[in-house]
Amino acid sequence: MTANEYLTAYSKDAERFLNSFFLKKKRLSSKIDPGLINILQVFQDYIKGGKKARGALTVLGYQTCGGKDMKAILPVSCGIELFHSFLLIHDDIIDRDKKRRGKPTVHTHFATKRGEHYGNSKAIIIGDVGAFLAYELILSSNFSKDRTLKAVTKLNEFLLKTGYGQLLDIDYDFKKDISWNDILKVRTYKTAFYTIVMPLSVGAILAGADEKLLSGIEKYGIPVGIAFQLSDDILGVFGDSGKTGKSAMSDIKEGKKTFLYVKALELAKGEDKKFLQKWYGAKDVNESKAKKIREIIESCGAL
Helix, strand or coil: CCHHHHHHHHHHHHHHHHHHHHHHHHHHHHCCCCHHHHHHHHHHHHHHCCCCHHHHHHHHHHHHCCCCCHHHHHHHHHHHHHHHHHHHHHHHHHHCCCEECCEECHHHHHHHHHCHHHHHHHHHHHHHHHHHHHHHHHHCCCCCHHHHHHHHHHHHHHHHHHHHHHHHHHHHCCCCCCCHHHHHHHHHHHHHHHHHHHHHHHHHHHCCCCHHHHHHHHHHHHHHHHHHHHHHHHHHHHCCHHHHCCCCCHHHHHCCCCHHHHHHHHHCCHHHHHHHHHHCCCCCCCHHHHHHHHHHHHHCCCC
């Protein structure tokens, strides 16, 4: 089975499980207020558009370490996916992204009704609710209490690191002399741990993996996660919005300090470097200026 086939098969299983899970949650929430059904539906629709790679990695980590109970690991893996969506919803607000996976982001969806503050407020809480539901799925799984506690403890450790990475990312956008090591630190904590190491580790722990194996997963997962982020940085500037579902102008407009930008600033010379410094992150940057930025990044060898 190829990686794509594995991911496709997992996605179908996860969709079936999540459809059933959200149906139950909508019924329960409707007893509080019928309006909560539509709010949960917005969150469910947001999840549907994703590749579910982190959930699949949770199952892969479990299977690789000898786990056999697929019915038990599926809810846990879906919990990891809910955590992913919780982080993405908040990240969309921070980055002011209007689209995700070709559709309006959650805060944009609600902002059309009652304004930006309303949209942001709703999206923040919907993301939080997603995190609460994620914990419910993991804590109610059919694994032993010891393994579940160890998995949740490790999970929380990674989520905390992700939060620290996000905080650094926000501050580093205002740092003038940003270095390659600064970006590496952010990408390690914000992306690599939760994208690769966290799901593999949670699955491995629930299969009974020891500390030596978990250490090996971390050593493997961090560079893979950084490579994933490098690819994402490139798509953020050169990607086809029709395929990525995200504008190739967003990183440029926001002045995101990425591997690509830092390397371009290091390699670009003369007027090209001045142009980058002036227009990357400028509020009035347009598509013409963005095109020139892309040309500079390519011509200086940063790409």
